[in-house]
Amino acid sequence: MGAEKYFSSERIVYDYGKNSDTTSALVKAYLYGDAPDSWQFRQALLAEKADMIGGHVRIGRFVSLLGVGSTITFLREPLQRVASEYAHFVRHNGYKGSFKEFYSDPKMHNRQLKALQGVNTEAIGLIGLTERYPESLEMLNKHFGINIPRREDNQGKPKLNAQHQLDKEDVAALKRLNKRDIALYQHATALFESRYAMFKSDQPWAHARLVEASTKRVSGWAWWAGENNSDEPLDIEVWVNDELAGSVRAVELRPELCRLLPPRGGHVGFHLPVKLSAGDRVQCRVTSTGQRFPPTPRRVVEPAKS
Known part of the structure; x- marks a missing residue:
């Protein structure tokens, strides 16, 4: 494959399952042995200076x-x-x-x-x-x-x-x-x-998600993609029915993301208190680039009755 030509197969670690001949010895030793240890696998991976892990996992x-x-x-x-x-x-x-x-x-x-x-x-x-x-x-x-x-x-x-x-x-x-x-x-x-x-268009990309668009608030998270300055917080605009409802900076801690090792130690969240009605169309934008997320506006739904 192209990655093998670029990195060389010796610099790629493969995981295609315990019984696959393609699976690398490093993977079998640390992840499929008698006492699997993912952290030790990571340390061994860094010691080997592998460039890539590939597989069907x-x-x-x-x-x-x-x-x-x-x-x-x-x-x-x-x-x-x-x-x-x-x-x-x-x-x-x-x-x-x-x-x-x-x-x-x-x-x-x-x-x-x-x-x-x-x-x-x-x-x-x-x-x-x-x-x-x-x-x-x-x-x-x-x-x-x-x-x-x-x-x-x-x-x-x-x-x-x-x-x-x-x-x-x-x-x-x-x-x-x-x-x-x-x-x-x-x-x-x-x-x-x-x-x-x-x-x-040579514009930086932001990993960004609108998590909540309720009748009381809008919230989500956003951070710059890896090729950009990942520690710089993003300013986010919240648009409702094609009108700017407010702006907020994505600097709040999102604990559920920490296991993914995002930038800023997971301090990439935002929320904006705003009164919305069922049927309103909500979409966010990255202020500096105009990137819209989600790609199409989300409709606010009626809150569930208890």
Whole structure:
């Protein structure tokens, strides 16, 4: 893969599971041994001066050791991803079942969402899209100050953008079984388009999330992406129905984020007391760049009655 060409395979640590021949000896020794020790693994990783950890693991496995800002993932259109994984299981794992049997297994539902469970997409250092691989690689290289070349080695189709052909019955079933993955992908795509537009205009990107838009307050968190001055707090504008409702600085502690090792020790939160009504449209903006989050305004809903 391109990363191996850039870093060399000796500088990449792999985790593809305990029984995989691809999994690095360092991972097997510290994470799959008789007494797994993640912190000692981190120390060994630093001692080895590894440049990258790669593999098919859930995001929570390493995020608290190395930080969410150093984490990248690629998402894929969910239906095509299931079809691709089925082809992989048939080709490499000797799977004998039908496609329908494969995708009907609950373990195969919403796999991308499960892999990212516990971490908001807005916080992840970089989310690339398989369908937008060249643009994803552009941003990845800029984000980390590296120059990984474009390659398309690990694929089961002649071209990366080729589509698996699915019949209508399978499409309907896959959409029903993977609703949460589809919603995740749509949200990630909106974030990607926003970030890429900022990237092309040479504007810094902020990891930012609107957490709450209630009838009494607006709150969230925001920090600069890794290639920028990450300790500089962000000034945030709160817009309601396309009118500026107020401004606030993102300097409050968000304890739930601390395990992700965000900048400023987790002091990246903000809140603005404001009286809103059900149906109001709320969106925030980074004052210095105009970056909007979420990508489309959120509607205020009626508070639940006790």
